[in-house]
Amino acid sequence: MRRVFPVFTRKLSHVCSLKPFKETKWLMPNGNPIGAYVYNCVADQKVPVILSDPHIATWYSCGPTVYDSAHLGHASCYVKIDIIQRILKEFFRIKLVTAMGVTDIDDKIIQKAKETKSDFRTVAKQYEHEFWLDMASLNVEKPLIVARVSDHIPAIENFIKKMIDSEVAYVTNDGSVYFDTEKYDSYGKLQKMQDSGEPADTYKKNKMDFALWKGQKPGEPSWTTTWGDGRPGWHIECSAMVSKFFGSQVDFHAGGIDLQFPHHENEEAQSCAFHNTKQWANYWIHIGHLHVKGDNKMSKSLKNTITIPQLLSQHSADTFRMACLMSNYRYPMEYSDELMKTAESVLNKFKFFLKDTYNYVNNNAIENGDYKYQILDSLQKVEEVNLDVLKSDFDTASCVNNLLNLVIKTNRVMKLETKEFYPIPVLLIAEYITSVLMKLGLKLQDVSESIEHNSLIDTLVEFRHIVRQNALGRKDKELLNACDIVRDKMKATKVQINDSEKTPSWVFK
Ligand SMILES: [Zn+2]
The missing domain is CATH 1.10.730 (Isoleucyl-tRNA Synthetase; Domain 1)
Known part of the structure; x- marks a missing residue:
């Protein structure tokens, strides 16, 4: 029998100290409260998690654009998403249907293919493969559904076609298709309006309109549709793939905080327009950025990236995850030697x-x-x-x-x-x-390492402990020095000895 947590228990209301709901554009879903509260940017406060099925939830994460190696910023984003998913599954007994979109067609991938004189598919395949290896090395669980954009062009075409037919999207002279933000009342509900970063374009009706489809450019990959050749815009991919798997609503939608606007805003707008609903994603989960101490956000363009193998050559995946656990997922995390030392010590x-x-x-x-x-x-x-x-x-x-x-x-x-x-x-x-x-x-x-290996280390550590106690008693500096050398050498092989206790103990670093 599954355990269902009542929503308004005395203790919980004490912990969350919920404010009355403000007039927001967030709509409380109908269904079964699971007893948890999560911050939602549309409501700008914590809101109760309510699922239509008490034991099942759908979760979509925006995945990587696979044109280069993943870095520490990706590691913190996906480890934190993994932690939240595990909490829902392991502590709240929710069966989570997880999906992630992989952008395998994009300007940066095309550019990389040109630079390396290879096919864009080869570039995407190589970096996607590397991404999953990196995620596995961080103990991040693979989503149940991995959706590559190039595999879902018909779903994307169908999505755009319906919006053109209902006149919330329009085709321009260069064969592109834009979403008409004037036709969607709630545009800007995820956060205050700001510049979308969309290029000023003579074809566009409104400045905030964004491309659903990019008309074909010479020498670039393209697909044929009823309105012309070209390729999908970035925002449409996630909406079309999520709708294909999960229907007209998704419970959780996650990504880095930089995706909140314009990417998620645009996803919400076009999906509500497509499904003719007022709310598409019930819970937006945005992960705060990782900053390198004294630096800005970690990004490829700033050339301050640390790859995941580089991270793991210095620290264990457990240490990095502990650093993530000790920080709040919504806020920026400052990566530094001190942070990692503290995480290791905990x-x-x-x-x-x-x-x-x-x-x-x-x-x-x-x-x-x-x-x-x-x-x-x-x-x-x-x-x-x-x-x-x-x-x-x-x-x-x-x-x-x-x-x-x-x-x-x-x-x-x-x-x-x-x-x-x-x-x-x-x-x-x-x-x-x-x-x-x-x-x-x-x-x-170290708890699950082989027993023979552990008992060998136990013997050595015990022997050193006896020798050291003896040397301390006699104030034998030479012997104490030898004990320190053994300790340091063992640390180099990732065995850390704790000398502060009466009985000897050690752990794998
Ligand atoms: Zn997305």
Whole structure:
């Protein structure tokens, strides 16, 4: 039996402190509230997540334009989207039907094909392949549907044709088709109007009108339609593909914050016009930019990109994901050495803790204590509060913080100098922390490494610990120095030893 979360529980309304809804252009969907609240740019506030089916939701993410390698900015966007999707699936028990559009025909791809003297399809294929490898290395789950634009030209043509027929779009002399923004009352509902970046064009009726179809240019790939040859504009792709898979409405629509305007604005406008509805995407999820410290947004044009293999040569995928978890998905994230060090240290606190609980249960056994009075109530409280914070716009930073506090409390119990010990609550807490972190997409790899390998490292670390304790007692500098060398050498092979504890412990970095 699936668990359904009631929407207006006392605790939840306390956490979200919902304001009464303002007069906005966001329309509350009919259906089943799942108990979560998410920020929506149309309402400019958190709104309740309501699904027409209580257990199923549709999710579309705007994917990459495949003309170059993905960089750290893409990594943070798609890791954060992956985290939110996992929360919906793992904590709220929603079956998510995920789709992503891949733009495999575009000016930049054509340009790259010209530069490399290859076919635009070859360029797109190469970089799309690389993109999925990068995503897999970051433990980002692949969408159930991967939709390439060039595979969906008939759906795009049909979409545009219907808009031409209903006169919300018009064909120009050069064979292009534009959306007539004057014919759509709610244009600009996602954010305040600004320059769309659309080129001033003598063929256009209004400045904000945008191209649905680009008339053929010599030497460029094109497809034949009833109004002429050419290729799709960028905005139409997503609307046509989403409509093909999900019908006249999509629950979640995600992408980087830079897509909010004009891309998502245009998607919403043309889709509402096509389906003759007032709301097409119920929940817009926009991921804040990643900035490199002291720099602006990371982008190809600024030539300040770090590729994903470059990132992973310095930090583990778990460390990067922890940095994402510790930040709010909607706001900018400042990438720096300090950020990554903090993320690594938080990750290590969990890893050391999980190792310590194992040692505690196996080594300190003298007499079982009455666990009922020890820290189980803290565990229950954290379980409840964590569910509440995740329901409040996916507040993963608070969730991680609550777990850290639970680690501190449990460490205190494990260090009690009494005959009694409390394996049951300690194990339940370790199990809970492991399950939450893994549900958020961390691999916690050293826990699952091979037992033989681990026991070999255990032996070495224990031996070093005995030698070091002895050397500390005798103030033997030479031996202490040798211990430091062993520690540094092991760190170079990604084994990090924790010297601060009485019992030796280590983790994979
Ligand atoms: Zn899109």
